[in-house]
Amino acid sequence: MRQTQGVIVVVAAISGMVLSGPPAQADHAAAVAAYREGNGLFDEDRFAEAVAAYGRAIGEDSQYAEAYHNLALASEMVDRQKAMAAWQRFLDIAANREDLKYDVARARARLQLLESMPRLPEAMQPSHYVPAAGDYYWTISAESEGEEWKDFPLKVFLGSAPQMQWQEGAREAYDNWSKFFPLELVALPKGADIRMGWDESMSEEMHAGEELDWVQVRYEGGRLKGRRYAVITVDLSRRWSKDEMRAIVSHEMGHALGIKGHSESKGDIMFWQVQERTYRVGVAGIPLPAFWRSLVKQPSQRDINTLIRLYNSAGSSKRFR
Numbered sequence: 001m002r003q004t005q006g007v008i009v010v011v012a013a014i015s016g017m018v019l020s021g022p023p024a025q026a027d028h029a030a031a032v033a034a035y036r037e038g039n040g041l042f043d044e045d046r047f048a049e050a051v052a053a054y055g056r057a058i059g060e061d062s063q064y065a066e067a068y069h070n071l072a073l074a075s076e077m078v079d080r081q082k083a084m085a086a087w088q089r090f091l092d093i094a095a096n097r098e099d100l101k102y103d104v105a106r107a108r109a110r111l112q113l114l115e116s117m118p119r120l121p122e123a124m125q126p127s128h129y130v131p132a133a134g135d136y137y138w139t140i141s142a143e144s145e146g147e148e149w150k151d152f153p154l155k156v157f158l159g160s161a162p163q164m165q166w167q168e169g170a171r172e173a174y175d176n177w178s179k180f181f182p183l184e185l186v187a188l189p190k191g192a193d194i195r196m197g198w199d200e201s202m203s204e205e206m207h208a209g210e211e212l213d214w215v216q217v218r219y220e221g222g223r224l225k226g227r228r229y230a231v232i233t234v235d236l237s238r239r240w241s242k243d244e245m246r247a248i249v250s251h252e253m254g255h256a257l258g259i260k261g262h263s264e265s266k267g268d269i270m271f272w273q274v275q276e277r278t279y280r281v282g283v284a285g286i287p288l289p290a291f292w293r294s295l296v297k298q299p300s301q302r303d304i305n306t307l308i309r310l311y312n313s314a315g316s317s318k319r320f321r
């Protein structure tokens with residue numbers, strides 16, 4: 001609801017500007033005040049409200065290039081069409097500004113990327129982002145950029161785990177993510193985008209689980225075609241409980257969905273210690289099962305927000321000061 005209101009305010013501000021004919025003396029002080037308010041809201045992940053504030057700044061000063069820049073960035077997390085319109089306006093207004101030439105080049109690339117991005121399923125639309133929960137997009141964006149999938153739903157092969165409680169844990173991990181991310185179970189590993197590799201040995205002893213991306217290359221109609229898939233392996237030498245297996249697979253599935261980095265917060269499934277095994281991690285004296293029990297077992301809203309932001313942003317970019 002809030003999002004919708006924000007959008008309406010911007011439209012009103014822009015059309016009001018157009019209707020008023022040749023611009024009167026721009027009230028730059030008022031424009032700057034609204035711009036700063038927008039920046040504050042942007043930093044709190046309140047994108048729809050930030051969009052409204054930047055819209056007011058532009059209403060006061062129709063040539064305010066920086067406001068258009070930040071409006072476009074915030075709009076990516078509200079409405080892609082409006083984001084593209086705002087980037088275009090920024091390009092028009094900033095075209096002759098020598099001090100912004102690099103920003104103009106970046107904005108042009110961003111606009112092109114937005115035009116080529118796939119249509120996202122409903123569950124990943126920005127309206128499902130919960131501002132109060134925030135995200136850790138900035139800590140993972142550099143590693144994760146370009147790792148987004150483009151065809152939905154993703155096909156997931158869970159296979160047969162050596163133990164029943166592991167099978168159940170893996171299934172629950174799938175169920176938890178599929179509430180949010182468009183996933184589909186398939187019966188065969190061939191053609192799956194994400195596969196559980198129960199038979200494959202771990203390449204790294206220190207991890208409870210591991211997620212690896214592969215590209216399968218083959219000739220199709222005389223042309224070389226690459227197909228990407230992710231394999232999740234688990235260290236099966238431990239007596240994982242069902243809950244622990246759910247945590248491990250949930251974490252690795254988060255990597256497979258596109259979050260290639262880690263959260264710094266213990267409440268998220270993508271917290272780095274969920275993966276790092278405790279041989280050397282600084283929880284000396286606490287036995288492994290106790291450590292695992294203290295960790296979350298399913299994706300948090302912050303995890304989900306981060307994924308939504310990753311899929312809706314045309315790459316990471318800082319707002320203007």
Ligand SMILES: [Zn+2]
Nearest residue numbers: 251255262275
């Ligand atoms: Zn990890």
